[in-house]
Amino acid sequence: MIRIVAFIVAIVVVAAVATWVAEPPGRVEIAWGDYMIETSPGVLAAAVAAAAAAVLVITAVVRFVWIGPRRIALARRRRRKRLGYRALTQGLVAAAAGDPRRARRFARRADLLLEEPPLTLLLSAQAAQLEGDDQAARGYFEAMLEQPATAFLGLRGLLVQAERTGDTATALELAERAFALRPETPWVLTALLELQTRAGRWSDALVTVKQALRHGAVSEDAGRRRQAGLLFERARALREKGEVREALRVAEEARATDGSFLPAALLGAGLAKEAGRGGAAARTVTEAWRQCPHPALGRLFVSLHADDSATDRLKRVEKLASGNGDHVESHMLVARQALEARQWGTARRHLERAVAEYPSAAVYRLLARLEEGESGDGDAVRRLLRQASEAPPDPAWLCTRCASASPAWSIVCDHCGAFDSIEWRAPARVEAPALPPEGAAAVTEDEAEPSPVPAAARSATG
Numbered sequence: 527m528i529r530i531v532a533f534i535v536a537i538v539v540v541a542a543v544a545t546w547v548a549e550p551p552g553r554v555e556i557a558w559g560d561y562m563i564e565t566s567p568g569v570l571a572a573a574v575a576a577a578a579a580a581v582l583v584i585t586a587v588v589r590f591v592w593i594g595p596r597r598i599a600l601a602r603r604r605r606r607k608r609l610g611y612r613a614l615t616q617g618l619v620a621a622a623a624g625d626p627r628r629a630r631r632f633a634r635r636a637d638l639l640l641e642e643p644p645l646t647l648l649l650s651a652q653a654a655q656l657e658g659d660d661q662a663a664r665g666y667f668e669a670m671l672e673q674p675a676t677a678f679l680g681l682r683g684l685l686v687q688a689e690r691t692g693d694t695a696t697a698l699e700l701a702e703r704a705f706a707l708r709p710e711t712p713w714v715l716t717a718l719l720e721l722q723t724r725a726g727r728w729s730d731a732l733v734t735v736k737q738a739l740r741h742g743a744v745s746e747d748a749g750r751r752r753q754a755g756l757l758f759e760r761a762r763a764l765r766e767k768g769e770v771r772e773a774l775r776v777a778e779e780a781r782a783t784d785g786s787f788l789p790a791a792l793l794g795a796g797l798a799k800e801a802g803r804g805g806a807a808a809r810t811v812t813e814a815w816r817q818c819p820h821p822a823l824g825r826l827f828v829s830l831h832a833d834d835s836a837t838d839r840l841k842r843v844e845k846l847a848s849g850n851g852d853h854v855e856s857h858m859l860v861a862r863q864a865l866e867a868r869q870w871g872t873a874r875r876h877l878e879r880a881v882a883e884y885p886s887a888a889v890y891r892l893l894a895r896l897e898e899g900e901s902g903d904g905d906a907v908r909r910l911l912r913q914a915s916e917a918p919p920d921p922a923w924l925c926t927r928c929a930s931a932s933p934a935w936s937i938v939c940d941h942c943g944a945f946d947s948i949e950w951r952a953p954a955r956v957e958a959p960a961l962p963p964e965g966a967a968a969v970t971e972d973e974a975e976p977s978p979v980p981a982a983a984r985s986a987t988g
């Protein structure tokens with residue numbers, strides 16, 4: 527409305543000005559060289575107005591011809607980009623939803639529209655992985671390595687592939703490259719730690735676990751436990767090379783790192799004995815017994831006093847057991863020595879306590895030995911042995927992931943390659959007629975329990 531009024535006002539003003547210019551009589555003369563123009567002021571004003579209008583029109587045309595195509599191209603590029611990002615988003619959603627065909631289609635579309643390979647490589651790799659095309663996925667991940675922006679992601683993709691195919695050497699090399707790029711990333715630290723551990727590179731893994739602790743990639747407790755486990759493995763490797771004193775030093779470091787870590791105590795005590803330091807070995811066993819009693823610790827302690835009389839040994843063992851008097855292993859340890867010393871009353875008292883705590887096969891076998899020694903009643907012995915065969919299995923070193931039994935603790939499960947998965951515990955009850963778990967089947971008498979000290983060390987520790 528305002529525009530129309532303004533237009534009408536403008537027309538009225540222009541008409542008034544034109545009338546005012548054209549009406550009064552008069553002439554205008556313009557002389558330029560040999561040329562002479564004579565006209566009325568009205569015509570001159572009209573010519574000037576026409577010239578001005580022509581300049582405006584020409585300027586507009588030039589502007590359109592000059593800038594127009596660029597503007598159109600820009601708008602088109604913006605549209606392509608918008609569509610490209612939309613395709614990328616849709617592709618990522620399809621990949622997350624596990625739809626490889628849609629993911630692949632959107633990846634191709636995004637690649638076409640965006641013309642930015644780094645952005646679409648990851649989506650293409652994910653789509654290829656979903657389709658099970660590892661070869662193609664590897665190609666995309668390798669292409670990602672060439673771009674600084676995507677190199678880290680490419681390394682991760684290749685690392686996951688290498689781990690899945692069990693190619694530990696390649697995985698370790700990739701983890702080291704990822705660590706060089708971003709040394710404080712938690713997944714890099716944990717992957718590197720596990721791979722170095724699997725490769726038996728204990729010293730490197732110890733450096734990595736310290737780094738992981740510093741950056742909070744592992745908790746304080748888990749970090750300490752891993753350090754102790756790695757030190758244990760290093761000590762074991764040194765022992766295998768015959769470097770007993772250095773092995774002992776490292777085992778003591780493992781014990782100092784995590785006092786509740788039984789394998790380090792067992793190894794430390796065994797090494798102290800090998801180094802001719804019986805007193806230190808006995809002290810280690812006594813300290814460890816308070817926190818984590820274990821049959822192998824008991825056997826090692828008994829072997830330290832092999833020259834004593836059976837009665838003296840029983841007294842020593844009773845003192846050791848008093849450090850953790852209510853534990854089933856304490857009762858078992860004293861009962862065994864009481865049987866050796868033919869002190870049937872003591873043996874029975876402790877075995878009854880042990881049966882109440884955990885009525886394992888080993889407890890019934892000791893009860894059978896007691897019956898045999900004390901009364902010689904064959905029927906009673908056979909009944910107890912039958913009870914032993916039906917009793918809950920004895921504890922063993924078992925992997926929490928694959929449930930395999932191992933002769934000793936180790937930081938990596940020999941059967942499934944799991945990391946820090948081996949624990950001393952009772953196997954799940956296997957109902958007949960299924961075969962009993964490996965290890966439990968081999969136990970025919972209580973001295974044959976699996977030990978956390980390796981076989982070579984067992985013979986040395988008696």
Ligand SMILES: [Zn+2]
Binds near residue numbers: 926939941942
């Ligand atoms: Zn396992």
